Structure formats: structure tokens, C-alpha cells
Amino acid sequence: MILAIIVGMSIVTIVPRFIPAFIVGKVKFPNWMNRWLNAVPYAALGALIFPGIMNVIPERPWLGILGGAAAILISFFGVNVIFAVIGAIVTVYLLNTYNVLDLFQFLGV
Amino acid sequence: MEAKTLEENCTTASKLALIRDGAIAGFPIFLGYLPIAITYGVLASQAGLSISELTLMSVLVFAGAAQFMGAQMIMAGSGLLEIVVATFVLNFRHFVMSLSFMNRLKPLSFKSKFALSFGLTDETFTVSSLHPNEARMPHGALFYASLILVSYFSWVGGSFLGGMLGEIIPDRLSQSMGIALYAMFIGLLVPSVKKEWRIGLIAVVSMLINYLFMINGVSDGWAIVIATVLASFLGVFFLKEAEDE
Numbered sequence: 001m002i003l004a005i006i007v008g009m010s011i012v013t014i015v016p017r018f019i020p021a022f023i024v025g026k027v028k029f030p031n032w033m034n035r036w037l038n039a040v041p042y043a044a045l046g047a048l049i050f051p052g053i054m055n056v057i058p059e060r061p062w063l064g065i066l067g068g069a070a071a072i073l074i075s076f077f078g079v080n081v082i083f084a085v086i087g088a089i090v091t092v093y094l095l096n097t098y099n100v101l102d103l104f105q106f107l108g109v
Numbered sequence: 110m111e112a113k114t115l116e117e118n119c120t121t122a123s124k125l126a127l128i129r130d131g132a133i134a135g136f137p138i139f140l141g142y143l144p145i146a147i148t149y150g151v152l153a154s155q156a157g158l159s160i161s162e163l164t165l166m167s168v169l170v171f172a173g174a175a176q177f178m179g180a181q182m183i184m185a186g187s188g189l190l191e192i193v194v195a196t197f198v199l200n201f202r203h204f205v206m207s208l209s210f211m212n213r214l215k216p217l218s219f220k221s222k223f224a225l226s227f228g229l230t231d232e233t234f235t236v237s238s239l240h241p242n243e244a245r246m247p248h249g250a251l252f253y254a255s256l257i258l259v260s261y262f263s264w265v266g267g268s269f270l271g272g273m274l275g276e277i278i279p280d281r282l283s284q285s286m287g288i289a290l291y292a293m294f295i296g297l298l299v300p301s302v303k304k305e306w307r308i309g310l311i312a313v314v315s316m317l318i319n320y321l322f323m324i325n326g327v328s329d330g331w332a333i334v335i336a337t338v339l340a341s342f343l344g345v346f347f348l349k350e351a352e353d354e
Contacts, residue, residue, distance in 0.1 A: 001189070002157075002158060002162050002183060003162070003165075004189055005179065005183060005189050005192050005193070006162065006165055006166045006169060006170070006179075007169070008189060008192070008193035008196075009166070009169075009170050009175065009176075009179055009192065009193060009196040010166075010169035010170050011193075012193055012194075012196050012197035012200065013170050013171075013172050013175060013196060013197075013200045013203070014227060016197075016200065016201055016203050016204035016207065017203050017204070017207050017226045017227060017229045018207070018223060018226040018227060019204065019207070020204065020207040020208040020210070020211040020212075020226065021207070021211050021219065021222045021223045021226045023208065023211070024208070024211040024212050024214075024215060024222070025219050025222070029212065032345045033345075034212065035344050035345045035348050036341055036342055036344055036345050037208060037209040037212045037213075037341075038209070038212075038213075038344060038348060039308075039311055039340075039341040039342075039343065039344020039345075039347070039348055040205060040206065040208070040209035040238075040337060040341040040344075041206075041209060041234070041235050041238035041239065042298065042301065042308045042311045042312050042315075042340075042341070042344070043311050043312065043314075043315040043336065043337045043338075043339075043340035043341035043343075043344075044202070044205075044206055044231070044234070044235060044315070044333075044337045044341075045235055045294050045297060045298045045312055045315075046298075046311065046312030046313060046314070046315030046316040046319070046336070046340060047315045047316065047318075047319040047332075047333045047336040047337050047340070048231050048235070048291075048294050048333070049291055049294050049295060049298070049312075049316065050316035050319065050320060051316075051319070051320050051323060052291065053288070053291045056284070056285075056287040056288045056291065057284060057285075057287075064288060064291065067288040067291070067292065068288075068291060068292070068295055070292075071288075071291070071292035071295040071296055071299075072295055072299055074296070075295060075296045075298075075299035075300065076299060076303070078300065078303075081137045081293055081296035081297060082136060082137050082140065083296075084292050084293070084295060084296035084299075085137050085140060085141060085289050085292045085293050085296065087292070088288045088289070088291070088292030088295075089285055089286050089288055089289055089292070091288075092285040092287075092288045093281070093282060093285035096281060096284065096285055097281060
């Protein structure tokens with residue numbers, strides 16, 4: 001039964017992935033559609049980041065936001081993506097371990 | 110004769126360079142996938158899947174969120190049809206992404222495009238899309254293949270490790286590492302926004318549409334599809350020559 005579920009999940013995941021390979025070869029898209037498709041990665045990035053980022057530590061959504069802020073800051077310097085990834089992990093880890101947010105709450109901020 | 114050997118050497122060198130560059134571009138995905146894959150392995154084995162079953166799911170499905178959902182639904186005793194339909198809805202965004210990806214890979218042969226399409230995930234798609242030039246190089250498919258395979262091995266290997274060894278990463282660390290892929294998405298977006306602020310507008314509009322649909326009870330899968338399709342439509346007006354070749 002589990003095997004059937006896995007195969008079923010595989011089929012409905014893979015078919016939508018490869019159908020466009022057939023479409024793109026057959027149809028010549030008008031220019032506006034190429035522009036549309038070229039913007040898809042940026043729109044996808046937006047939708048993948050938010051609001052999902054608030055669920056990194058579900059009970060403390062602000063940690064995700066702060067980790068994201070660290071990533072934005074680091075990325076601004078034009079360094080490799082990997083530094084943004086590491087910086088964000090360190091930020092979330094420190095904030096999650098040392099309860100800096102609780103401290104803010106304690107101070108009434 | 111000698112000239113030919115030299116030429117062959119050159120192609121071998123450039124092929125190796127493409128493979129290496131693809132692996133470097135895929136490394137952030139490798140790092141981001143690993144803790145998530147291990148967590149999936151742990152969760153799936155708790156849900157009652159055997160090591161071979163949970164690894165097979167990673168081999169055949171290769172889609173993080175859907176596999177978490179699948180494992181949870183199996184644990185909850187959901188039926189085959191229910192799980193398959195939910196997976197379809199959650200992963201349908203890959204159709205939109207693949208359309209964009211394949212369009213960028215137009216210069217590649219059909220065979221290459223077809224093979225690469227199997228490896229499309231949110232992460233391999235977004236990283237590949239920001240490396241459009243390789244598609245126009247000879248043997249450029251190797252770059253994308255290498256990027257995808259690095260990610261794939263991390264996903265499959267991590268799932269297996271998670272199932273085998275259980276929680277090998279301390280809870281708090283693996284929780285914190287959940288930010289990794291989001292940080293990667295941000296790290297991909299920011300340089301593009303610096304070059305063209307309208308790209309940032311497209312992304313923010315997409316975030317807001319996604320959020321609005323989600324808080325109104327639309328499933329994550331459809332909300333992401335709708336947000337991606339609608340917000341990217343702004344590109345028709347915004348991205349004039351900048352992105353067109």
C-alpha cells in the first residue's frame with residue numbers, strides 16, 4: 001500500500017515537471033509570454049519566501065523574519081549565497097538559544 | 110591529428126569546468142537540503158515507513174514539502190487517492206516553474222531538456238534560472254545536470270541518514286537550519302533586485318498575493334501557484350529588454 005502511495009505521488013509530481021519540455025519545443029511563444037516566463041523565478045522566490053519563512057520556528061515567527069533580515073543584509077555585499085545561508089543559520093540559532101526576544105519583552109519593548 | 114587531440118582536451122576541460130561550476134552553484138542547495146532531508150527521514154520512519162520505503166520516496170518524488178505531507182498523511186491513515194491528490198495540488202507549482210525553466214533552456218536539445226525536467230524542484234529551478242548563460246554554451250546541460258545531481262544526492266542521502274540514524278543533528282540546530290533554504294532564496298533575489306528594482310516589486314507583490322490567499326484558507330499549493338502566475342505577469346510590462354535576449 002505504501003509502495004502504491006509512493007508511486008502515485010511520484011507520477012503526479014513528475015508529469016507536470018516534464019510536460020513543459022514537450023510544449024516549449026512545439027510552440028513558439030510570443031515575446032510578451034517570454035517576458036512573463038522570465039519573471040516567473042522572481043515571483044516564485046517571493047512566494048516561496050513569504051509567509052513560509054515565519055514557520056522556521058513556528059512558535060516564534062519573528063525568528064524567521066530576523067534570520068531573513070540577516071540574509072538580506074549579507075546578500076547586499078554581493079558575496080556568495082552560501083554566506084547568507086550560514087549567516088542566517090547562525091542568527092536564528094543564537095536568537096533561539098539565548099532568548100534575546102524574551103529579553104526585549106522583559107524590557108517592555 | 111595533434112590539433113584534434115588539443116581540441117578534444119579543450120572540450121574535456123570545458124566540460125569538467127561546467128560540471129565543477131554546476132556543483133559549486135548547487136552547493137548551497139546541498140547544505141540546505143541536508144538537515145531537512147534528515148528531518149524527513151526521522152519523521153517518515155516514525156510514521157511507519159521502512160528505510161527503503163522512505164528512501165525510495167526521496168528517489169522517486171524528490172519534493173520536500175510533499176514528502177513531509179505524504180509521511181504525515183500515511184501516519185494519519187489517509188487513503189491513496191487523498192494523498193496523491195494532495196501531492197498533485199502541492200506540486201503543481203512545478204508545472205509553472207518548468208515552463209519557465211524549459212523556455213530558458215530552449216537552446217539545449219530535447220533530450221537534455223527532458224532529462225533535466227525530472228530534477229526540477231523549487232531550489233534547483235530558482236538557482237538554475239539565475240544562471241541562464243550556461244544554456245547557450247556547448248555542453249551547457251552538464252552545468253544544470255551537475256547542479257541537480259548534487260542537490261539530489263543530498264536529498265536522497267540525507268533521507269536515508271535520517272531514517273537510519275535518527276536525529277543525528279541536535280534539535281535546536283536542525284530547527285535553526287530550517288532557515289537555510291529561505292536564506293538561499295533571499296540570497297538569490299537580492300542581487301537581482303540591486304540590478305533591477307522592479308524585480309523586487311514582482312517578488313513583494315507575489316509575497317502579498319500568496320499571504321492573502323493563504324490567510325483566506327487557500328491551500329499552500331494553490332496559493333503559491335496563483336501568486337507566481339499573477340505576480341510574474343507584471344514582468345510583461347516591467348522587464349523590457351533587460352531580460353530578453
